Amino acid sequence: MRLLTALLLLCGVVLGGCGGSGSDTTVSVLGSWTGQEEVSFRAVLADFQKRTGIHVDYTGTRDARAVLASELHDGRPPDTAVLSRIGDLRGYAAGGDLRPLSGLPHGADDGLTTAAGPDGGRRPYGIVVKATVKSLIWYNPRTIPSGLRDRLTAPPRSWADLAEAAAESTGARPWCLGLADTSNSGWPGTDWIEDVLLHESGPEVYDAWVSGRLPWNSAPVRNAWRAFGSVVAGARGGTNGILLTGYGQAGAPMFTDPPGCLLDHAGSFATAFYNQAASRPQPGRDYDFIPFPGRRAVEIGGDVLGMFRDTPAARRLIAYLTTAHAQEIWIKRAGSGAFSLNRAVPPERYPDRLSQRIAQTLTSAQTVRFDASDSMPTVMAAAFDHAVLEFAADPRDPRLDTILTALDQVRRTTRFPS
Incomplete structure (x- = not known):
């Protein structure tokens, strides 16, 4: 800084x-x-x-x-x-x-x-x-099951802890997820993979991957994709719902009664969409967040x-x-x-308590990194977006092998700035 x-x-x-x-x-x-x-x-x-x-x-x-x-x-x-x-x-x-x-x-x-x-x-x-501050997990304090709310209050120390807490939740599907965007669908999934890699494997691995020095089929990258696959499996709406739901509407089911999903991985921009819900949710009361678990790192756009x-x-x-x-x-x-x-x-200086807490998350981070796909050459970023859509349609290991091999071929033929 x-x-x-x-x-x-x-x-x-x-x-x-x-x-x-x-x-x-x-x-x-x-x-x-x-x-x-x-x-x-x-x-x-x-x-x-x-x-x-x-x-x-x-x-x-x-x-x-x-x-x-x-x-x-x-x-x-x-x-x-x-x-x-x-x-x-x-x-x-x-x-x-x-x-x-x-x-x-x-x-x-x-x-x-x-x-x-x-x-x-x-x-x-x-x-x-x-x-834009990314690396945030949103939830509705008023409707989330008490056991999961207690697990978030701790908060989770790693992605594995958060995934376990989400899997143990009862009632609604744990994850809100929408991959559709009018300009470039798939990027919400890239955010997932980036956050897991950054928080689990650290900034050195993340930087090597962004700069084209780390293969896509390496163990850290593969593990991040598998983590995203577990989110897809636990997301509301199944494959078709995920692919057709706009990223801005993905978190709306958190505000229905009963809720349709419990946790939404999204950046600070999500509050603008939450405020459009029919129930007029209020920050802090109806929606709150925890930082992505793991290393004290923040991804930004x-x-x-x-x-x-x-x-x-x-x-x-x-x-x-x-x-x-x-x-x-x-x-x-x-x-x-x-x-x-x-x-x-x-x-x-920020206008409300929630924004102040997001700002504190940013200023207290030990590591701040730009969004990986935004940092990659255009051809690599486009392949990444498309691969997320392919994987969401069939998040199994055999399909993942094919996807990562194809992405690594793009990496080897793409010129990355030094």
Whole structure:
């Protein structure tokens, strides 16, 4: 996390440490934030404009990835762009499209917001504007069986402990699970496999796997897939239900009477979906969470801003967005679901007790890692998503052998950034 502290110094060092030319009165930003996310981001930008007099031209579109690729192809990239996949950022850095963020103290890089490029990854190429905290297990304190609730209160010390407690629960199916998404179905299953691997095998194994150095058919990866297979076997709705249920609706049966499932593995974004339930559930009373058991580690999803045109205005915006002041504007907005990696932002700045506890889980973690599939090259990530759907349809060992062999073939033929 040292980089996050160092980025606070960016206002003082980046302006004098970077070259480049371009506008000092306007900066363009391309991003995928629309709806309430765009409203929150524009609140941050409004404060920046008031402080600096620099106009920010923000374009929000769900097709931001395709728009960016088209604009780069035409030689007219935006000054900055927000990328939802750290793997995309690393790819653009390696291809020379991104400008490095110069001026950071030597050795202050902890790897969270860097992307490997032509310089071997020695300099950061992006900043995390906001994060989603994953590695959370959600439940409804009002409807969960008392025995399972007591087991969660302890809480479980390992994945095996949690799996045992879930298997012993009576009544409803233990696991809520939905793998469907309009853009790329399967990713909720990749989150499961990633969390098991990170918390059971540790960050070194996780990093080797993400970087393409650890085979998919190795024992740690295989064991993580088997753990996910046990979740599939205990999930509500069976195979068809899992494949057809949207990830945002998977946890809704926790709020029915009687409940249809008891435990939902989802990131901090889940609260926005829970709040839409007909019973109007309240945080803390109707839904609560425990951290994923095992090592004190947290997986995050990060929206990362990179600089495609090195202009004075772009550098000033990047410097501003790293500050605690800027990030607090966003996180204080109720329902924003935004979390900051800046340790200068204390948990009590978040708008409710539940969000404060999630923030504390993040700040107290010994290990923080980006979502693995978001960090992998696009072709590897796509194969991973598809493999999860195949496995969910038939989670038996013979099928798993075939799936992992195919994934490892993709790994061997894919170029991973160094």
